[in-house]
Amino acid sequence: MTRYLARRLGLAVLVLWAAYTVSFVVLYALPGDPVSIMYGGDSSDVTPEQLDALRAEYGLDQPLPVQYLTQLLDAVRGDLGTSVVSKQPVTTLLAQAIPPTAAIAGAALLLAVVGGGTLAVVATATRNRALAGFLLSLPPLGVAIPSFWFGLTLVQWFSFQLPIFPALGNQGAASIVLPAVTLALPTSAIIAQLLSRSLLHTLREPYVDTAVAKGAGRVRVHLRHALRNAALPALTATGLVVGGLLSGAVVTETVFSRAGLGRLTATSVASQDIPVVQGVVLVAATVYVLTHLLVDVVYPLLDPRIVTGGRAAGVTPEPDDAGRPAADAHVTPPPTTAPAEHADAVPAGGAR
Numbered sequence: 001m002t003r004y005l006a007r008r009l010g011l012a013v014l015v016l017w018a019a020y021t022v023s024f025v026v027l028y029a030l031p032g033d034p035v036s037i038m039y040g041g042d043s044s045d046v047t048p049e050q051l052d053a054l055r056a057e058y059g060l061d062q063p064l065p066v067q068y069l070t071q072l073l074d075a076v077r078g079d080l081g082t083s084v085v086s087k088q089p090v091t092t093l094l095a096q097a098i099p100p101t102a103a104i105a106g107a108a109l110l111l112a113v114v115g116g117g118t119l120a121v122v123a124t125a126t127r128n129r130a131l132a133g134f135l136l137s138l139p140p141l142g143v144a145i146p147s148f149w150f151g152l153t154l155v156q157w158f159s160f161q162l163p164i165f166p167a168l169g170n171q172g173a174a175s176i177v178l179p180a181v182t183l184a185l186p187t188s189a190i191i192a193q194l195l196s197r198s199l200l201h202t203l204r205e206p207y208v209d210t211a212v213a214k215g216a217g218r219v220r221v222h223l224r225h226a227l228r229n230a231a232l233p234a235l236t237a238t239g240l241v242v243g244g245l246l247s248g249a250v251v252t253e254t255v256f257s258r259a260g261l262g263r264l265t266a267t268s269v270a271s272q273d274i275p276v277v278q279g280v281v282l283v284a285a286t287v288y289v290l291t292h293l294l295v296d297v298v299y300p301l302l303d304p305r306i307v308t309g310g311r312a313a314g315v316t317p318e319p320d321d322a323g324r325p326a327a328d329a330h331v332t333p334p335p336t337t338a339p340a341e342h343a344d345a346v347p348a349g350g351a352r
Contacts, residue, residue: 020072020281023281024068028064028067035058079091080094081275081279083268085276090279101262104249105246107180109242112184112188112238115188116139119139124199142188151255178256182256191238195231195233197233199230235299239295242291246262250262250263
């Protein structure tokens with residue numbers, strides 16, 4: 001497990017370096033520079049000599065390789081530079097913007113997991129086909145609804161017609177509700193769709209029939225036997241959509257006029273404030289790799305048959321779709337015993 005985590009941490013560092021490098025190349029490939037955008041133009045009274053002095057102050061007069069290496073070494077030391085627009089350190093701007101965004105993103109993730117998981121379980125557990133069909137039709141609709149339209153609709157209903165929640169700004173816990181619901185809609189739809197399909201597939205497994213034959217109720221079969229195995233694809237999707245929550249915060253915070261990472265990103269891109277944009281990219285990449293690392297750690301807790309850290313003793317990794325042996329993780333069900341979580345459902349000596 002230690003070697004597995006060390007390898008994942010090494011890959012995480014590589015991803016962060018790649019994200020920083022790509023963002024640097026893309027941003028510096030844009031025409032112009034932040035100093036010219038902020039202080040240049042025909043109507044500006046700043047002289048070319050003053051523009052050159054400003055470029056030298058921010059290091060923009062150096063060759064691109066020198067700028068890249070200098071900024072990369074500073075970033076490793078925790079110095080992300082200074083904003084060209086506000087003259088403040090980028091770390092200070094990020095420290096002010098991250099908490100409001102983290103609040104709505106965390107609330108949205110909680111709502112998405114609870115709402116999407118509940119919808120999937122109810123839709124696959126109910127005996128009413130009409131209700132199941134209706135519930136299973138909601139996730140595609142949730143993905144198709146534009147977030148900005150849904151957010152504006154919530155504002156119209158719950159801020160103007162029914163003044164329950166504030167429509168704009170950062171005004172305490174109540175102001176988090178509508179942005180979090182707006183941000184949670186597409187995420188919960190994705191989780192519900194993947195989990196419902198996985199549950200429907202898992203419920204057709206032989207060990208489920210054995211559990212039912214032994215007298216297990218429908219709720220017990222769903223929650224104890226099927227949900228644990230079916231949760232793996234949804235868990236993978238949850239790790240992927242965390243990054244989507246940060247990108248969705250740009251639209252959500254604009255609709256609700258909230259100060260946060262999304263607003264900071266939009267204004268920094270518009271003004272071509274390269275140090276701030278690179279800081280935002282680095283934060284997003286860090287959240288992404290940490291989330292995937294957490295998902296990789298949780299996998300073996302949900303299914304003990306997932307072996308991490310290479311080849312287990314006496315076990316041959318299963319090949320992938322291309323016929324190659326699995327490198328990092330593989331599922332190796334014991335040949336003559338049931339999985340631990342289904343030991344009471346499968347008779348001794350029977351394979352799943």
